[in-house]
Amino acid sequence: MTHTLHDRTETLRELLERQFQRHTDQLTELMVYSRQRDHGGHDPDTLRRMIEAARQGIADTAQALRRMAEGTYGNCEGCGGEIPTARLEILPSTPYCVPCQQRR
Template sequence: MSTDMYGITDQQWLTTQRAVLTDEFAAQTARLTELTADTGDPADVDTHAGLLAVTRANIEQLTGALRRIAEGSYGRCARCDGAIPPERLEILPHARFCVPCQSKHEG
């Protein structure tokens, strides 16, 4: 098991990432609950539908990241199987691709 310059082990880092993802999952699930219960202004139907779609997509991404942690594949690129830098995962914890593969995937 390796440590970084701050003395954090890979397992500690992964535990922290799991906690961040779990907290965000709970927040997004609560938001989805609020949105589905909202009986707001009928004029805001498009905005409401957009918020529902984004929230559901966020939950799907978070679920996938938590699944990859459980499977042991978190932090590995889904395309090239290379390591996704921890800095990228700290910014985008649900990232499935390294930056070069993400560029190819979008392009």
């Protein structure tokens, strides 16, 4: 049985909210490491990249939640077509269908 986006919206919202919390918790932990003399065991460049990845994850997830609130979630920002529900279940914050993502 294939699920439609409408069928899965609440589950996807919960996934996005958990993802947002994970990224936020990770960023908080990394910021603590950045203030420690030994950087929490990470070299400074790696720690900086990890902080940037956590910030990007927060931004991407927040944008997906915003699209959901606006009613545009699941529409590709590249071509305007529908992003398959299976793709959203794997990458809930993605703003692009596979062909548009590959072109980026």
